[in-house]
Amino acid sequence: MARQREFDEDKVLDAAMELFWEKGFEATSLSDLTSRMGIQRPSLYSAFGDKKGLFEAALRKYTSAHAASIRGKLQTNSSVKEAFRSFFENLVAKEYGEDPNWGCFCLNSMVELAPHDEKFAILTREHQMYLSVIFQETVERGLRSGELDPGINAKSLAQTLVISLIGLTVFMKSRPERTFVDNSVREILTLLR
Template identity: 75%
Template sequence: MVRPREFDEEQALDAAMRLFWEKGYEATSLSDLTSRMGIQRPSIYSAFGDKKELFESALRKYTKMHASQIRNKLQHNESVKEAFRSLFTGLVNDEYNQSPNKGCFCINTMVELAPHDEKFEILTREHQMYLSAIFQEALERAIHSGELTTNMNPKALAQTLVVSLIGLTVLLKSRPNRSFVDHSIETILTLLK
């Protein structure tokens, strides 16, 4: 190497991630990307490949970040029930306080690209499976500790919570009444007994 990069790759990728997250794949142009990433077009291609490859890198960065956030929220809480409650209500608060509503990058990609691109079908599926596994671990901990006394399969319960989280995240994009989502969350949480 003779001349060092003038930009920070991680920082540029982070900017791309936020843009794709906000606008999706098709609606984001290379011009949008160059201006938000603060670098020129050939720099993008040399550092990240073409638009699809950059998108994939951005999504991978997101899923790592997202999974770690969820893990933290589930671990840094005495009560597993309370952890799930604050996970759901936190999501609702976040989404109501931002405009436009970005939702979850992985879910957005599941809708936009997964049906037409197997790579993203797999990538998004694996993330949901991973979230489900994290949820399951937390539920099993709670059962073990006696906090949860359920006769339900923790795996099935975890899967249901993933489905509910997806449903809430998507529904929030239409900005329904708070009561709609609040009541839904309360009802879903009755499964944790």
């Protein structure tokens, strides 16, 4: 028995996510947000609490979608080596296709907020842990099928691939020459012997 919302909470959260992803937490103002989200301040505050609450909601939505996307990409290919190869190569191709390139929202947040806010340290760290589990499951699939060398330590390799993914993603924010990144990808993939 009341007035109904005129905005779709999920839609405006996407708009906020884009903005935070692009500019980070501090550099994004409430005026930026309300104008891009198409709602007024009181609506924003009643729906998400405050600026940091909105940021957290946006980041949680991002990590959830990001993890699902990566899991999907790694499952499409029956060959594990091929799956990782196309995953990393598509990652690079995508970042060089877009201009400019905002990197990964979760890593941006890890750099900006994790050392100052334990909640975001946990949130961003747990996302990387989850990615390492996805990677590990994929490596173990390759071990079971015999595609990968049985001497491989699935967990260590998966964790190293996460570190490599982070390094590549962050470094590409500075738009280095593509050969640098291509060389690294090729080298990293040799760990999947």
